[in-house]
Amino acid sequence: MRHTPSTPLQAEPGQSRYAALATALRHRIVAGEWPPGTPLPAETHLAAEHGVALGTIRQALALLAEQGLIERRHGKGTFVRGGLAGATMLRFFRFGGDDGAVPQSRILDRQCVAASAEVARRLDIAPGEPVLWLHRLRSLRGQPCLLEDIWLPLPLFDALVDSPPEQWGDLLYPMLAERCGVVIARATDDIGFTLLGAAQAHPLGLPPGHPGVTVTRQAYALSGHCVELRITRADAAAFHYTVTLH
Amino acid sequence: MRHTPSTPLQAEPGQSRYAALATALRHRIVAGEWPPGTPLPAETHLAAEHGVALGTIRQALALLAEQGLIERRHGKGTFVRGGLAGATMLRFFRFGGDDGAVPQSRILDRQCVAASAEVARRLDIAPGEPVLWLHRLRSLRGQPCLLEDIWLPLPLFDALVDSPPEQWGDLLYPMLAERCGVVIARATDDIGFTLLGAAQAHPLGLPPGHPGVTVTRQAYALSGHCVELRITRADAAAFHYTVTLH
DNA sequence: AAGTGGTCTAGACCACTCT
DNA sequence: GAGTGGTCTAGACCACTTG
Numbered sequence: 001m002r003h004t005p006s007t008p009l010q011a012e013p014g015q016s017r018y019a020a021l022a023t024a025l026r027h028r029i030v031a032g033e034w035p036p037g038t039p040l041p042a043e044t045h046l047a048a049e050h051g052v053a054l055g056t057i058r059q060a061l062a063l064l065a066e067q068g069l070i071e072r073r074h075g076k077g078t079f080v081r082g083g084l085a086g087a088t089m090l091r092f093f094r095f096g097g098d099d100g101a102v103p104q105s106r107i108l109d110r111q112c113v114a115a116s117a118e119v120a121r122r123l124d125i126a127p128g129e130p131v132l133w134l135h136r137l138r139s140l141r142g143q144p145c146l147l148e149d150i151w152l153p154l155p156l157f158d159a160l161v162d163s164p165p166e167q168w169g170d171l172l173y174p175m176l177a178e179r180c181g182v183v184i185a186r187a188t189d190d191i192g193f194t195l196l197g198a199a200q201a202h203p204l205g206l207p208p209g210h211p212g213v214t215v216t217r218q219a220y221a222l223s224g225h226c227v228e229l230r231i232t233r234a235d236a237a238a239f240h241y242t243v244t245l246h
Numbered sequence: 247m248r249h250t251p252s253t254p255l256q257a258e259p260g261q262s263r264y265a266a267l268a269t270a271l272r273h274r275i276v277a278g279e280w281p282p283g284t285p286l287p288a289e290t291h292l293a294a295e296h297g298v299a300l301g302t303i304r305q306a307l308a309l310l311a312e313q314g315l316i317e318r319r320h321g322k323g324t325f326v327r328g329g330l331a332g333a334t335m336l337r338f339f340r341f342g343g344d345d346g347a348v349p350q351s352r353i354l355d356r357q358c359v360a361a362s363a364e365v366a367r368r369l370d371i372a373p374g375e376p377v378l379w380l381h382r383l384r385s386l387r388g389q390p391c392l393l394e395d396i397w398l399p400l401p402l403f404d405a406l407v408d409s410p411p412e413q414w415g416d417l418l419y420p421m422l423a424e425r426c427g428v429v430i431a432r433a434t435d436d437i438g439f440t441l442l443g444a445a446q447a448h449p450l451g452l453p454p455g456h457p458g459v460t461v462t463r464q465a466y467a468l469s470g471h472c473v474e475l476r477i478t479r480a481d482a483a484a485f486h487y488t489v490t491l492h
Numbered sequence: 493a494a495g496t497g498g499t500c501t502a503g504a505c506c507a508c509t510c511t
Numbered sequence: 512g513a514g515t516g517g518t519c520t521a522g523a524c525c526a527c528t529t530g
Contacts, residue, residue: 055499056501187490190489240436242435304498320527
């Protein structure tokens with residue numbers, strides 16, 4: 001059966017046709033019509049479906065690819081991206097030894113709490129709303145390296161409240177995708193410098209007052225909503241990061 | 247007179263025509279055929295000149311625009327980018343007061359020296375080659391905030407050796423473009439945390455051993471060669487930076 | 493009004509991947 | 512060989528900028 005879009009071709013007045021097509025496709029992707037990892041219909045099919053030329057649908061797909069929502073593979077197809085890979089926090093640090101390794105994760109604490117004003121603002125929910133708070137220590141080869149506080153909005157992540165954390169694995173995002181169906185598509189990390197308090201320094205095996213780095217992350221689902229606030233603390237001496245300007 | 251390219255259409259075997267066009271155009275830009283700020287010939291002219299369709303030349307131009315070499319303005323033309331603007335170092339910091347301000351620069355020292363192994367490696371020259379070393383303090387509203395060591399390869403920047411630094415202005419890159427004809431197109435900044443030595447802390451008005459940020463910059467000219475190595479040191483407490491992941 | 497880049501079409505052929 | 516995305520053509524018309 002031929003697909004007939006309810007909003008024929010031009011969604012908004014001042015918008016180009018390929019931009020309208022891109023937002024239409026984005027909505028269908030977010031709605032789960034093509035889950036992460038599955039291929040979209042071929043260009044020719046999409047073009048016929050929407051009644052536009054091949055070049056137009058290609059512009060729309062190029063836009064979505066640029067935004068990281070899809071991935072094009074020559075000869076194979078156009079695939080929905082599976083969200084952010086794990087272990088990305090380590091790209092800010094150089095802890096000695098083999099790179100590319102995934103740090104082991106241990107949940108030190110887990111509580112359902114009411115969102116503070118700051119947490120609510122970052123998660124874009126009302127203060128006092130229930131959130132799941134996790135306190136997590138990550139280690140490389142037995143050596144503690146990252147200490148994390150994680151806040152997750154709670155109606156969404158109810159499945160984690162009673163599940164045993166020992167079975168969660170070392171990466172949060174694949175676990176969120178598997179157990180809660182939430183795919184992390186985008187994140188912003190804010191880097192700052194602080195001196196570590198005793199409570200932060202001790203689990204990391206550092207003395208109180210030691211220079212530390214604080215990375216505040218807001219992670220967004222495919223829908224565009226912020227679904228995770230994470231504050232990571234680590235030894236400032238291990239920090240390094242490279243930025244390229246154009 | 248019609249331009250007839252010496253390498254007709256296909257520069258390298260496995261390369262697409264638009265990629266070959268892009269590199270050909272890049273070489274003409276780097277060679278100075280169209281100085282920064284001036285417009286390229288119109289799409290239709292370039293297409294006729296190279297004997298290709300409009301869409302092909304547009305792909306080539308899109309590639310160069312993506313790489314930041316040119317800038318397209320609807321209704322006006324395609325312009326060669328003027329290189330990096332100044333004051334970009336401040337995007338790593340939050341010093342109190344009005345943002346967007348350009349810090350005042352003062353040259354504390356200037357010497358012609360032989361490149362150390364490390365400096366030579368970063369500038370991709372031979373160790374012992376002559377370089378110009380600058381020691382610069384930058385201040386906002388009279389408050390010292392950034393301390394910089396800058397190394398510039400010397401045959402290229404001879405014009406700076408005897409010129410009075412008081413007349414250089416507060417921004418390095420516009421000065422390099424004006425006095426030496428070198429346009430900075432790209433730079434990579436490497437960020438790390440260190441404790442400030444006495445020689446670094448004192449000019450910044452900080453105590454020795456104070457936590458500091460070190461930003462190591464390698465800046466590249468339009469030609470692609472590294473033409474500046476800069477190490478900037480500042481108070482770690484003023485540091486902040488935001489990264490977005492896709 | 494003339495010139496520019498931006499969008500769109502309706503084809504053709506090529507390169508890659510899988511079976 | 513069949514299906515996919517990648518490249519390329521030769522047009523048309525639109526939107527923006529300037530004289």
